[in-house]
Amino acid sequence: MIHQKQQQVCLSSQSGFTIIESLVAVIVVGILLAAIAPVIVLSVATRVQARRVELATDAAKIYINGVRSGQILPPPIVGTIDNLGTYAAPTVGSLSCNTANDYCSVPATNLYCVDGDGSGCTISSTRDFVIQAFRYNKSSTNAQDGYQLGIRVYRADGFTNDGGNLKTAPSKQPTFTRGAGDRKAPLLETTTEISNRVTTFGDFCDRLKPPSGNSNSQSQC
Template identity: 45%
Template sequence: MTEQKQHQNLSESPDGGYTIIESLVAMIVVSVLMIAIAPVMAFSVATRVQARRIELATQAARTYIDGLRSESIKFGGTIKGFPAKSTAANLADTAVPGNNTDLYCVDMDGTGVCETSSTKDFYVQGAWLNQDATDPDPTLKGYQLLVRVYRADSFASGVTLKAAPKDEKKQSIVGSGLGDKTMPVVEMSTEIPATGNPSYKSILDRLEKKTP
């Protein structure tokens, strides 16, 4: 009888279940692992959000350029956003916009207007430069065009726009998910030919007049 009890006690292992200490240790290990990978996950999500924003801003810039080339956005027209003449010697040094009053609106959230509280809408700044143009309407001779695309909330109260350093990109997808609202999401430049002239003819005319 005694031998049977001893055999029964030996078969019942004390390690048959988790103790409170083991459970606490497991929870601590899981917590440490979660803390370690959380920044990586947050960084990954932020990068995807910013990359998507840059993609949409690029589409907005191309829409704006196409509107100028097709003359749906034209000098003196009803659609706001025709580029302003740059007062800088170099087009890239054009001053940042002081407000959004005359900028081109790209409504991305379907409300019909661009709201400064929106993180989806964009405002497009256009600036033109042609040293040979004396008429206020640059489409008569064609022009160089600078396009900057800003988030709509870049014009919210308390936000001061600034120009990015020349040796840096305007926005980087490596950063916070919302990006830096004080700088343009996308900046690009192109040539807009004179009305009725092919693009290459407009550029050639301008280059010939700059040649001494």
């Protein structure tokens, strides 16, 4: 029997992708990256904004709990304003909050600094929050009698002159956004009722009862 010897195949050193094929692959990869880059940027921006809203919500809860427990002094009483939507936004251009987690002195004393970087609240910081707070009680100026507390949470860098004035509701920073978001819009707005151990039922009646012309026959006030 005659056996044929199998010839060995010599591998050329020039085997593999050609230059044209490599260039085509680079172009295809570039097109794919260009297509998904906006999605990646939008996803990152949305995640950053969602985290910012989450931190603002935590700051509001800490402030409300601090006021309710007496660890934080209540904000100044306001006159006839009883609706957060009609309460004016703070002015811009300056921000003096040298003490972390305390009330500011400029532009208003009802602004509370929530320090995020350890240097007080400054208009150059992207991590600081400023809480605008007001309390309202139509029958008393004494905080012990209970009151309605309204707050807005702003970014500290929104107090710069550029970009216009600070906004109020219905303008709010959306969780889904692109870029850095609207620095002038509040991250959060909310109202709550504040009372303490010495607040009586009569205090609630005086504050919450309707005007004399709209009396409720079932009310015990």
